[in-house]
Amino acid sequence: xxxxxxxxxxxxxxxxxxxxxxxxxxxxxxxxxxxxxxxxxxxxxxxxxxxxxxxxxxxxxxxxxxxxxxxxxxxxxxxxxxxxxxxxxxxxxxxxxxxxxxxxxxxxxxxxxxxxxxxxxxxxxxxxxxxxxxxxxxxxxxxxxxxxxxxxxxxxxxxxxxxxxxxxxxxxxxxxxxxxxxxxxxxxxxxxxxxxxxxxxxxxxxxxxxxxxxxxxxxxxxxxxxxxxxxxxxxxxxxxxxxxxxxxxxxxxxxxxxxxxxxxxxxxxxxxxxxxxxxxxxxxxxxxxxxxxxxxxxxxxxxxxxxxxxxxxxxxxxxxx
Numbered sequence: 001x002x003x004x005x006x007x008x009x010x011x012x013x014x015x016x017x018x019x020x021x022x023x024x025x026x027x028x029x030x031x032x033x034x035x036x037x038x039x040x041x042x043x044x045x046x047x048x049x050x051x052x053x054x055x056x057x058x059x060x061x062x063x064x065x066x067x068x069x070x071x072x073x074x075x076x077x078x079x080x081x082x083x084x085x086x087x088x089x090x091x092x093x094x095x096x097x098x099x100x101x102x103x104x105x106x107x108x109x110x111x112x113x114x115x116x117x118x119x120x121x122x123x124x125x126x127x128x129x130x131x132x133x134x135x136x137x138x139x140x141x142x143x144x145x146x147x148x149x150x151x152x153x154x155x156x157x158x159x160x161x162x163x164x165x166x167x168x169x170x171x172x173x174x175x176x177x178x179x180x181x182x183x184x185x186x187x188x189x190x191x192x193x194x195x196x197x198x199x200x201x202x203x204x205x206x207x208x209x210x211x212x213x214x215x216x217x218x219x220x221x222x223x224x225x226x227x228x229x230x231x232x233x234x235x236x237x238x239x240x241x242x243x244x245x246x247x248x249x250x251x252x253x254x255x256x257x258x259x260x261x262x263x264x265x266x267x268x269x270x271x272x273x274x275x276x277x278x279x280x281x282x283x284x285x286x287x288x289x290x291x292x293x294x295x296x297x298x299x300x301x302x303x304x305x306x307x308x309x310x311x312x313x314x315x316x317x318x319x320x321x
Contacts, residue, residue, distance in 0.1 A: 034083055034279040040262075043273035045091040047265050048084050050077065051278075052095055055317075056102025056110065056136045073099075074106050080279050081117045090277075091269040093117075094261055095127040095144055101136030101317040104160065104211050111218065114143035124268050128261045129153045129252070134240055135161075136316035138251070139215060142222035147252040148261050149243040156246055157318035158219060159238035160211045162204065165192045211314055212236070224253040240318060 039049070058074040071079070084090045095114070101107065118125055127144035129137070134157035141147045141155075149155055180188050189200050196204075216232050219225060227235075227250045235249055246252045254260075266274045 032282040034079060035282055036277050037280055039276045039278060041266075041273050041275040043266075043271040043275055044089065045269055045271040045274040046087065046089045046277050047092045047094060047262060047269070047274050048080075048090050049094050049096050049276065049278045050080050052077070052097045052099050052110070052137060052140050054099060056099055056106045056140070058103065058106045058109070072106070073102065074109050077110050078113055081113055083279060085117065085121060090121075090123070091271065091274065092123055092265045093125045094258075094265060095125065095141060096130060096258065097127060097133040097137050097141055098130040099137035099140075100132055100134050100319065101139070101157070102315060103136070104314040104316050107136035107139045107316045108214075110140050111143045114140070118143070124265060126261050126265055128258050129155050129243075130258070132318075134318035135159065139218060139316050142218050145223050146254070147222075147224060148254050148256045149246060149252045150257060151243050151255055153243045154240050154318075155243065156235070156241035156249075156251060157238055158212075158215055158232075158236035159316075160208045160215065161315045161317050161319065162190075162208060162313070163319075164190045208314065211316075215316060219251070226250050 041047075052073065054073070056073045058072045060070065060072050060075075070076070084093070093114075114125065117123075125144045127133075127141040127147045129141060129147065129149040131150070131153060133141055133149065133153060133155045138155050138157065178194075180191065182188055186200060186203070188194075190196055190204060216229065216236050219232055219236070220227070220229055231250075235251065241249060241251060243252065243255045247255055262276055266272055
């Protein structure tokens with residue numbers, strides 16, 4: 001023990017007499033490129049499962065002092081697509097969707113990237129809605145050639161949401177007064193510190209109506225759609241549908257399980273034992289076709305990036321809470 005103490009004291013003395021020295025020890029390893037894992041099958045061709053999981057956004061999720069955040073849904077899907085595009089053995093994609101939606105722009109970017117991938121590679125893409133594929137989750141599903149929903153899935157919720165708070169009364173009760181200096185009368189549109197005027201609400205409603213119209217356009221343009229625009233407008237009031245109701249309404253193409261979607265896609269690409277693969281970040285666990293690559297979303301993720309003091313975002317999101 002005395003020898004250990006003497007050694008430590010000697011090291012301390014050396015440090016003090018030779019000046020300050022800093023040793024940089026990284027607490028977190030650098031992110032690794034996506035790797036491939038075979039989940040099922042031994043055939044020559046590959047079917048890639050692409051996760052659309054949790055809140056759909058363009059900001060990284062989670063992370064902390066000793067852990068890195070996971071990439072945003074937009075970033076991860078783009079990374080997966082580019083990797084798949086370089087692999088000639090990838091013969092089809094399955095979008096495994098379990099999401100209540102997210103921001104309007106993030107949902108639209110993912111759908112755009114998927115459609116561009118389909119055009120470049122000319123590969124079949126199937127969507128499988130697991131527990132929930134509502135609003136932006138359903139929006140992304142429309143990029144697929146066909147949509148299958150699990151028997152207990154919830155889907156639909158075609159609509160746009162924007163939420164903000166008015167804390168003017170609360171601030172008055174605690175003696176806090178907010179002061180905004182602005183260049184124009186509508187520069188602080190939907191400020192949480194004052195009540196919106198009727199004209200401001202009309203302006204915002206106009207934007208929401210445009211985004212809602214785009215959502216309807218997207219559903220109408222999906223490969224499996226058989227509904228007229230008027231029929232879609234009747235359904236697009238934000239309501240959710242069970243799988244059975246969605247099938248009856250014409251919003252999905254079939255009810256089934258992920259195994260059924262895999263079997264159908266294997267038949268379509270002509271390889272009855274095609275390998276089912278996924279991409280994952282080294283260090284994460286991928287043991288079956290039901291293992292998700294993304295972390296569970298936090299409440300902040302589920303709120304779609306909502307900032308109580310800075311206003312909300314336009315969202316294709318089903319949010320019953």
